[in-house]
Ligand SMILES: *[C@@H]1O[C@H](CO)[C@@H](O)[C@H](O)[C@H]1NC(C)=O
Ligand SMILES: *[C@@H]1O[C@H](CO)[C@@H](O)[C@H](O)[C@H]1NC(C)=O
Ligand SMILES: *[C@@H]1O[C@H](CO)[C@@H](O)[C@H](O)[C@H]1NC(C)=O
C-alpha cells in the first residue's frame with residue numbers, strides 16, 4: 001500500500017472510532033533533525049529551497065522513532081507543505097514534508113518548517129506527527145550550502 005493511502009486509511013479509521021485519542025507529547029531538545037546542504041534563493045517568481053534531511057532512530061525516548069533520510073525541495077513562501085522524497089529503504093510507513101513560512105514586509109531571512117509523520121513502531125493503528133522550524137537565510141546567490149538542525153517543537157499522535 002502506498003504511504004499516503006496508509007495514512008488515509010488510518011485517518012478514516014480514527015474518525016470512525018467512537019473514541020479517537022489525541023496524544024500530545026512535550027518536545028525535548030534531545031531529538032533533532034540534520035539539514036544537509038540547504039540551498040535556497042529568490043528570483044522574480046518567488047523563493048525556492050532544496051536540502052537533504054536525516055533523522056536518527058531512537059528507541060529509548062517516547063515515542064520510539066524510525067530513522068529517515070529524505071530530500072525536500074519546493075518553492076513560494078506561504079505555500080502548503082510539499083512532500084519530500086524518501087531515499088532510505090525503511091519499510092516503516094512514514095512521510096516527510098516541508099514548506100517555506102511566509103515572511104512579512106519587515107521580516108528577513110528564510111523560515112523553513114518540516115513535518116515528519118510515521119506509523120507507531122509497535123501499534124499500527126497509531127501514528128505520530130512531529131513538526132519543527134528553523135530560521136535561516138537565502139544563500140544560493142551569496143554563499144555555500146548550509147547545514148543546521150531543526151528541533152521539533154510540536155509532537156502529537158492519534159490512536
Ligand atoms: C542528497 O542525498 C542524495 C543521496 O545520497 C545525493 O545524491 C544528493 O546529492 C544529496 N543532495 C544534497 C543537496 O546534498
Ligand atoms: C514581521 O516579522 C517580524 C520577524 O519575524 C516580526 O517580529 C513582526 O512582529 C512581524 N510583523 C507583523 C506585522 O506581523
Ligand atoms: C502533520 O500534521 C499537520 C497538521 O495536521 C499536517 O499539516 C502535516 O501534513 C502532517 N505531516 C505530515 C508529514 O504528514
Ligand SMILES: *[C@@H]1O[C@H](CO)[C@@H](O)[C@H](O)[C@H]1NC(C)=O
Pocket residue numbers: 036037144145146147
Ligand atoms: C554539510 O554536511 C555535509 C555532509 O556531512 C558535508 O559534506 C558538508 O561539507 C557540510 N557543509 C558545511 C558547510 O559544513
